[in-house]
Amino acid sequence: MIYQTVIGLEVHLQLSTKTKAFCGCIIDFGRAPNTCVCPICLGFPGTLPVYNKEALNSAIKVALAFNCQIQEHTKFDRKNYFYPDLPKNYQISQYDLPLSRNGYLYIYRDNKPKRIGITRIHLEEDAGKLIHEDGQSLVDFNRAGIPLIEIVSEPDLFSPQEAFDYLTNLKSIIEYLDVSDCDMEKGSLRCDANISLRKAGSLELGVKTELKNMNSFKGVKDALSFEVGRQAELLDRGGDMVQETRLWDAEKGVTVSMRTKEGAKDYRYFPDPDLTRFHINQDMIERLRLKLPELPQEKLQRFMKEYSLSEYDAKILVSSKEDARFSEECIRIYPGKDKKLMVNWLIGPLLSEANSRKVKISELNITNDELISLIGFVERGEISGLSAKGVLSQMIDSGKSARELIIESNLLQVSDTEELSKIIESVILENTKSVDDFRSGKTNALMFLVGQVMKKSSGKANPKIVGQLLSRRLTDA
Amino acid sequence: MTAHELLVRLKSGSVASEAVQEALYARIEKVDSKINAYVRRADFRKNDAVNKKQGLLFSLPVTVKDNICTEGLNTECCSKILAGFCPPYEATVISKLKKAGAEIFPLKANMDEFAFGSSTENSCFGPTHNPWNLGCVPGGSSGGSAAAVAADEAIWALGSDTGGSIRQPASFCGVVGLKPTYGRVSRFGLIAFASSLDQIGPITKDVEDAAILTQAISGYDPNDSTSVDQDVPDYLKSLTKDIKGLRVGIPKEYFVEGMDSEVKSVIEQAVNKLKTLGASVKEVSLPHTEYAVPVYYIIATAEASSNLARFDGVQYGYRAKSDNLIEMYKRTRAEGFGDEAKRRIILGTFALSHGYYDAYYLRALKVRTLIKQDFDRVFAEFDCIAAPTSPTPAFKLGERASEPLKMYLSDIYTISVNLAGIPAISIPCGFTKDKLPVGLQIMAGSFNEEMLFRVAHTFEQNTEWHKIKSSL
């Protein structure tokens, strides 16, 4: 039986504001338990919430970046349930008037774009952390109250790979906005998946399974792959699919059922009377839209166009916000007329260095100015391109400047025509046979003569110029 | 003595602040075992040094209801489930009072548990008795505050009002009680009952005191999203003793069956007094009055069911013994909450639950709009509304305790005010044959507390009711 996989993803993102959603406690990962808490985020009786302006701005920026319609009138609702990591036993969230709806982002396969719908992006607060021990559970409320946004995708993803691509693109866009760490390991990005299978060609959705406990994008992909297999096998057997939540066990590579829910949860949502309504007007939206940085896709297109790069090459440069910034800055301050030369250095030698050191281009121990200085030596013919690569490596290792290293290693090429001509004359005199060979049409002989000049100059002659001079000299005489 | 009288003497030095405190302690020693206006008296420790700050309020002690957070002083809402809770922070109104030089009295005032009640019989510390008749209730839920002020166990006090909890006990105890406009006074630090209805307000011996205390606690608070950023006028300037030409509306729906005949006649005489003082009095209509109590009991209990979910034994208060979490939650809340609290939580949870939300909660919110519109219409043509505070005088202890619905109906004249968010004041205006106080309620448009003080003060200064004290 052929099945179509249908996947929807729910991503929770912690916003990287300085303080929590509803109080001024700072957000700081890894702090000792209950050191970033106050009566408000602890939900002490009598306390009241006031929402963080920066969190709202960040959330609107995300909504704009994903092409969502921003709700003009939005409000907070209480989601009521009991759990020890929830100080008030309700979460301040949004129910029927979320901040934004109907957005999308693109994923690409074989250069073909596929639009993935985003149902909604809404605001909520995070809960505390529980540690389970023998016979008891320990609660740390440092995380309680951190502002979250929840991004819900339409069930438009049709394979675990598409889900992976969606997450990768989502993360890269959010990183560009600089509103969240997007770090699954630190928990600032969390993802739950909903997956169902249906007979190929059917329009009805199958019974969905909720997957939790994936700790990396790969984990999401693996968990979904496992589920596709498990569900297909079950359906083939004629078994009944029951709506349930399953946890991914990364070690064993399987999903395990949580206890079946005793019916749907009743969260008794109602508008939170402690918070006002919010009117998001066009002015506010436009002001924030202006603050949006150029997003990855736009930057990619622009790099391809402006610098005549292939998509492959352009992708390398925009792969991360820092790399894009570094590259763009290099290109911007490069004094030469042909920017392509700078670009070639970035996607060539610099990328090599980055890869061999397993870091990003922008993380290499070299500044834009230093790089440009090195390139200058090559452009002026003062060192050969080959030597320059070696110097680059040394610059990164030692932190020394191009000039220092070139002088130290005695790499300065001789490009002075007068000086070179002298050497050329002596080489011609010493290699009459090759000269005759060249004059009689054996172009290889030129290479040999260039080689002799290089030898006589202890490798310092600029081979290109030598070639030109030799060629002219021999054809003229 | 009233606060303003004491302030004069404190400023001149003829009375020392310590003497004021001592007098209160002595009075409490003498009568509170009969009245039970204050709680946890056994844990009482005298204030080490009376704060000699100058400030507007010259170290005058203010009695605070047990649901207003006072740092370092237990705040338990008179509930077993908050036993031992000592807040590590204080309510904004407390900070404001301290800044103005007031002393926070070290004993808290009794109340119905979590403000659920109209008689102060739902306290885990036992009921408060009405100083006018110890066999009667003082009203609720701020019964302790009202009784203390009436019995001179307090100079003045803070209460909270969600459906009448300041005004009704003020009326039962023959003192002044004001509920400010919703948003006038910060709720930060008030342990919430119904977030869209609660307000903190003064309970005092006369209107001038109410004006001073309201002034001191009012104002915008950035810690409360529902507090309004509007200047606080000088309320003392409203004490003009002149209501000539003011248009007073008398709601006809308030004078129907169920009202005690003595209360009716006392109120009628009070209204006549307003006429003789120059006000023009006319009948008005608040057509949705009969829906106020049902709407209130849906909205207030729904909000309360959510606000009280945090009382679960995890971080503070009472925790029942158990070896698993769910059992702990259920037993803690079963053992820690009193009957009325449980009843309201169940009712509120029901009103919000799946399948009932539209028919109850959502519908109630819509009717609330209609109730507010009733008042908007009247205030477009009238300066204020005059009405009884309660349909009956103080009833006997135990009389309504087993009939919740009957208890709820005693809020009938006060509840609409909270639903509409407008301010209202109750002032003493007479007595029944049994010498039980009757309260006159004045209501005004949003942020028009000045009108309340003006009308109430004029009435008060032209009558003697506020000077009559109980024999206790």
Place this chain on the structure above:
Amino acid sequence: MAIDNETIRHVAHLARIDLQAKELERLHVQLHEILGFIDKISNLNIEDVLPASHILPISNVLREDIPHTSLTPERALENAPSKKGNFFSVPKIIE
């Protein structure tokens, strides 16, 4: 509207309150009466009325992203019925 014991038990579970049999009985009677009274509002025609979810005409109340002083763990845990080190402790969670 009639409310049955099953519903009350379910609601009590949602509210995490243990009800004894006698309490359940009493509640049944009381809630029945109260709900009967509340049902008054079902008669009103409120088709075009907006719900007053917020009684004040204010909106967009926000705060600046500025840190304040947090509590020390000792103060945060001062009132805790049970703690371990600087953690709040609760009995084990059985699913």
